[in-house]
Amino acid sequence: MMKLLKVFPRYIGLKSVFSAIIIIAIIINAIELFKKTPKNIAQRNNLPFYFLGMKFAGLDKILGGVTRIGYYTDRDLSKNSEAAQFSQAQYILAPAILDPYNLNHAFTLFDCSSQEKCQEKIRASNAIPLKKNQFGVILAGKKP
Amino acid sequence: MTYSLSYIISFLIGFFLLAVILRRETSMLLSTRLFLSMGLGLGISAYIVFCSFLFLDRLDNLFVIAGHFILLALLVFIGRQSFRKEDFSLMNFRKLKSAGIRRVIPWIVLAASGLTLYLHAGLYPLGGWDAWSCWNLKAKFLFLGGADWKNILDPALWRSSPHYPLLLPLVNVWGWIWAQDTAPIIPLINSVLFSLITVGLLLSGLKMVTGRNTPGILGACFLITLPFFNTLATSQYADIVVAYFVLAALLCFVIAWRGENKIFLFLTGLFLGFLSFSKSEGTIAALILAAIMTVTLLVSRKTKGSLGLNSVLYFLSGLLIASLPTIIFQLLYAPPNQTFTSIFSGLTERVGLYRLKAIALFFLAELTSAKWGGIWIILLAGMILSVKKSLRQEKIVFPAFFALYGLTVAFYYWLNTYFEILWWLSVSLNRILFSLLPAALFWILYSFWEDNNKEGRKA
Numbered sequence: 176m177m178k179l180l181k182v183f184p185r186y187i188g189l190k191s192v193f194s195a196i197i198i199i200a201i202i203i204n205a206i207e208l209f210k211k212t213p214k215n216i217a218q219r220n221n222l223p224f225y226f227l228g229m230k231f232a233g234l235d236k237i238l239g240g241v242t243r244i245g246y247y248t249d250r251d252l253s254k255n256s257e258a259a260q261f262s263q264a265q266y267i268l269a270p271a272i273l274d275p276y277n278l279n280h281a282f283t284l285f286d287c288s289s290q291e292k293c294q295e296k297i298r299a300s301n302a303i304p305l306k307k308n309q310f311g312v313i314l315a316g317k318k319p
Numbered sequence: 320m321t322y323s324l325s326y327i328i329s330f331l332i333g334f335f336l337l338a339v340i341l342r343r344e345t346s347m348l349l350s351t352r353l354f355l356s357m358g359l360g361l362g363i364s365a366y367i368v369f370c371s372f373l374f375l376d377r378l379d380n381l382f383v384i385a386g387h388f389i390l391l392a393l394l395v396f397i398g399r400q401s402f403r404k405e406d407f408s409l410m411n412f413r414k415l416k417s418a419g420i421r422r423v424i425p426w427i428v429l430a431a432s433g434l435t436l437y438l439h440a441g442l443y444p445l446g447g448w449d450a451w452s453c454w455n456l457k458a459k460f461l462f463l464g465g466a467d468w469k470n471i472l473d474p475a476l477w478r479s480s481p482h483y484p485l486l487l488p489l490v491n492v493w494g495w496i497w498a499q500d501t502a503p504i505i506p507l508i509n510s511v512l513f514s515l516i517t518v519g520l521l522l523s524g525l526k527m528v529t530g531r532n533t534p535g536i537l538g539a540c541f542l543i544t545l546p547f548f549n550t551l552a553t554s555q556y557a558d559i560v561v562a563y564f565v566l567a568a569l570l571c572f573v574i575a576w577r578g579e580n581k582i583f584l585f586l587t588g589l590f591l592g593f594l595s596f597s598k599s600e601g602t603i604a605a606l607i608l609a610a611i612m613t614v615t616l617l618v619s620r621k622t623k624g625s626l627g628l629n630s631v632l633y634f635l636s637g638l639l640i641a642s643l644p645t646i647i648f649q650l651l652y653a654p655p656n657q658t659f660t661s662i663f664s665g666l667t668e669r670v671g672l673y674r675l676k677a678i679a680l681f682f683l684a685e686l687t688s689a690k691w692g693g694i695w696i697i698l699l700a701g702m703i704l705s706v707k708k709s710l711r712q713e714k715i716v717f718p719a720f721f722a723l724y725g726l727t728v729a730f731y732y733w734l735n736t737y738f739e740i741l742w743w744l745s746v747s748l749n750r751i752l753f754s755l756l757p758a759a760l761f762w763i764l765y766s767f768w769e770d771n772n773k774e775g776r777k778a
Contacts, residue, residue, distance in 0.1 A: 189704050190767055196697055197537050204544035204692040211546050212438055219442050226445055242467050243475075262452035262478060269456055270464040272475050 227256075228263025230310040231284070235268050237306055237314060238282060245283030246273040247300075249292050260286075278302070285313040322498040322505060325364070326357075326512070328387050329493070333360025335394035337586075338401035345582060347574075350425070350523035354516045355571075355586075358563055361513075362593035362641070363390070365489035368461075368496075369644050377466050380496050421532060425522050428536055432518045432543040436511045439549040445503055446510070446555030453479045454557055455506050458488035462495050469652070477657040484648055486596040487557040506555045514552035517563045518542055521757050524570040525764055528577060534764035541760060547690040551753050557598040561754040564594035565604060569717065569758050572612055573765070576621065576713035581630035585637035587612065592641020599656075600751060602645060604724055609638055611719045660737045671733070674740050678732050681744040682725075685752060694756070701763040709766035717762035721755065 238244065246264070250257040252275060264286070265273045274280060278300040287293040293313050297304055302315035333356035341347060367386040371379050445451055456479050460471040472481045487509070494505035518539045525535035542548050552559045568590035575583030588609075595605035616631045662671060686695040702709050702718075710718060728751055732744065 193701055193704060193767055194533070194537060196700070197541055200693050200697055201537070201540045201544050204541075204546070207692070208435070208544050208546050208549070212435070215442055216438060226451075228451070242470060258478075259448065262448070262456075265476075265478075266451040266456050266459065269459040270467060270470060272470055272473055274475050 226263060227260040228265075228267040230260070230286070230308075230312055231264045231267045233308060234284070234306070234312065234314055235271065238268070238271055241271055241282055243272045243274055243280055244268070245277045245280040246275045246286070247278060247283055247296055248275075248286045249288055249296075250286075279317075281317050283315050283317075285315060286311075322494050322502070322508075325494045325497040326508075328391065329360035329364040330357050331360070332363050332387065332391050332394060333357055335391065335398040336360070336363065338398035339394055340586060341582060342401050345580060348523055348527045350519065351527050351570075354520040354523055355567060357512070357516045358520075358567055358593075359589070361490050361493075361509075362486065362564075362589075362596075364493045365486045365596070366644055368489040368492050369485065369648075372461070372468060373647065377468060378461060378464075378492065378496075383493070383496055425526070425532055425536060425539075428539050428543075429515070429519055429522065432539060433511070433515050435543055435549055436514050436553055440507050440511050440553035443554070444507055446506060446553075450506065450555035453483065454487050454555060455491065455503075457483075457485060458491035458495070458506070459501055461485070461488055462492045462501055472652060472654050474654065474657060480599075480656075480658070482653045482656045483557075483599055484596045484602065484645055484653075486593065487560050487598075490560075507553075510553050510555045510559060513559045513563050517552075517559060517566060517757050520563065520566055520570065521761055524566070524761060525768070528570075528573055528765055529768040531768055534768040538757075538760045538764050541694060542757065545692050545694065547692070547749075548753070548756070551750065556750065557601070558750045558754045560597045561594065561601045561604065562757050564590050564597060564601065565608070565754065566757045566761060568594060568605075568608060569720075569761065572716060573713055575626075575630075579621065579626055581626055581633045584616075584626075584630050584634040588634045588637025588639070589641040591638050592643075592645070595642050595645040596648070600728075600754065603727055604720075604754075605642070605645075607723050607727065608716075608720055611716055611723065615713070615716055658737045659735050662734050662736050664736075670736070674733050674736070677740050678729050678744065681741070681748060682729065685744075685748050688749075690749070691752075694760075695752070698759055698763050701767065705763065705766040708769060709763065714762065714766060717758065721759065724755070 246261070248257070248261070250260075252258055252261055261273070261275065264284070268284075273284070277283075282305075283300070283302060285293040285297055287296065290311060293311070294304075297313065297315050300315075301318050303318055304313050304315045306314045334352070336359060337352060337356050364387065367390070368378070368383050370386065371377070371382045375382060446455065456476075457471050461468050464470055470476070471479070474481070490509055491506050494509065495501055498505055521542065522535035522539045525538060526532055529535075568587050571583045571587040571590060575581060575587060591605045591609055591612075594608075595602045612634060613631060616626070616634060619626075662674070708714070728748075732740065
């Protein structure tokens with residue numbers, strides 16, 4: 176093998192061979208890129224970017240300077256899509272910290288699969304609904 | 320558009336600082352100077368913002384802006400005599416005309432790279448998962464948190480890795496100060512900018528050390544035509560920041576070695592310091608690189624001869640200065656890593672062996688995965704074909720770093736049983752490889768195109 180490597184450059188420069196391999200790879204990758212990119216852009220134009228966390232937009236204004244709020248959901252946060260929604264909610268509501276399943280804070284966000292489940296949990300946790308947004312997310316405050 | 324001022328100010332600080340460090344007697348390609356200046360400037364901006372939290376315990380816009388202007392004025396004053404006419408040969412249009420199209424090709428490649436990156440960034444304007452669950456979230460806490468900014472370290476935010484260093488969030492905050500709100504455009508621009516200066520540094524760095532445009536153009540085209548590179552580079556993650564600083568540090572080390580110019584070792588140290596503040600993986604990479612470079616310098620005959628023994632001091636002083644925020648962050652702020660459970664707490668031979676096998680197989684599967692467009696296989700072939708050159712002298716730093724870093728990462732995957740191993744590997748290993756890719760490309764292309772006659776050429 177080493178002997179072959181020593182003899183090889185005499186006939187064809189190693190640099191040329193290596194360049195040719197890279198150029199072929201670049202061409203193949205470029206074709207893929209040129210195929211994919213316009214398709215992705217067209218797809219994005221047809222289906223605008225949707226951020227799950229937008230469900231929680233606007234609630235931060237009511238919270239004012241509160242630094243920590245409870246967060247309740249009956250969904251399974253270990254699932255990817257639910258975890259993504261929770262993380263995006265945290266991003267939208269920062270700098271307040273969302274404390275999942277902790278209902279002892281002055282404010283708690285209830286984000287349930289149905290309104291009934293939300294209402295039931297709010298009653299059980301001795302809280303009062305303060306605001307419900309268009310996506311069904313309820314901000315509740317602890318009863319004094 | 321006032322936020323563009325943040326980039327102009329950072330660039331000017333980097334540009335004049337580079338002039339002050341390199342002084343008149345050190346020549347450098349203008350393009351390399353530009354790409355190093357931008358990264359250096361953004362790093363310094365992050366450090367000035369960090370000073371606001373350190374000294375005032377909150378973000379003070381006036382402190383940050385004044386800090387930038389005072390530093391810039393100081394650097395302009397000290398550095399005004401530090402430029403050489405020949406460093407600005409790009410401005411020499413007569414030369415440009417005579418060189419013809421060859422001189423313009425790298426800039427066309429760079430412009431095309433910018434366009435590709437911008438198009439990809441626009442697909443996910445709020446970035447990927449870790450952008451909103453970690454990096455941009457930290458930036459929001461820093462920007463809006465006031466005196467409660469330390470809430471980013473709260474254990475309740477374990478999903479955002481509170482122990483991670485803060486360079487990228489601080490760079491985002493610097494842009495937001497000028498935008499006056501948490502505009503999503505700032506992290507998006509930062510990801511495109513870091514990607515672009517990484518590609519640019521690869522292009523110009525290879526031109527600087529080989530004297531030719533070909534290797535740089537090949538490397539840049541290889542990177543930028545990879546759809547996966549574009550996606551990850553514009554995801555607004557810190558991995559592109561790690562990739563940039565690894566490349567910048569290694570490039571400066573190579574320039575220092577070839578040109579026997581120890582001032583570049585000071586720059587190498589600075590870039591390693593910034594690297595250490597970019598991400599936990601960056602801290603590990605900086606430590607490994609620092610150790611390898613120190614040993615290389617100490618045992619080399621060059622250090623005893625032309626570079627001089629004090630070259631190690633140049634390197635270590637740059638490293639210490641730029642590592643201060645990392646040291647302070649680790650000592651004063653960083654909470655323990657909550658996503659860590661040692662394998663030794665419940666070790667069974669079966670678990671240990673299973674994880675070891677999974678890691679080894681996953682490394683292999685990842686390196687040969689179609690999403691990399693064959694780049695790792697080609698680089699491996701390149702290393703074998705240029706084995707004598709690629710392991711020679713200062714280039715030994717590259718394989719030593721890749722091997723040690725790879726082993727450290729593999730050991731950590733094995734040691735930490737907090738996450739299910741296959742899931743963890745599938746979401747993180749590609750990013751580790753991504754952050755090493757520009758430096759790996761630089762190493763192999765440099766080895767192939769190195770002109771031995773020019774080895775002694777002064778940088």
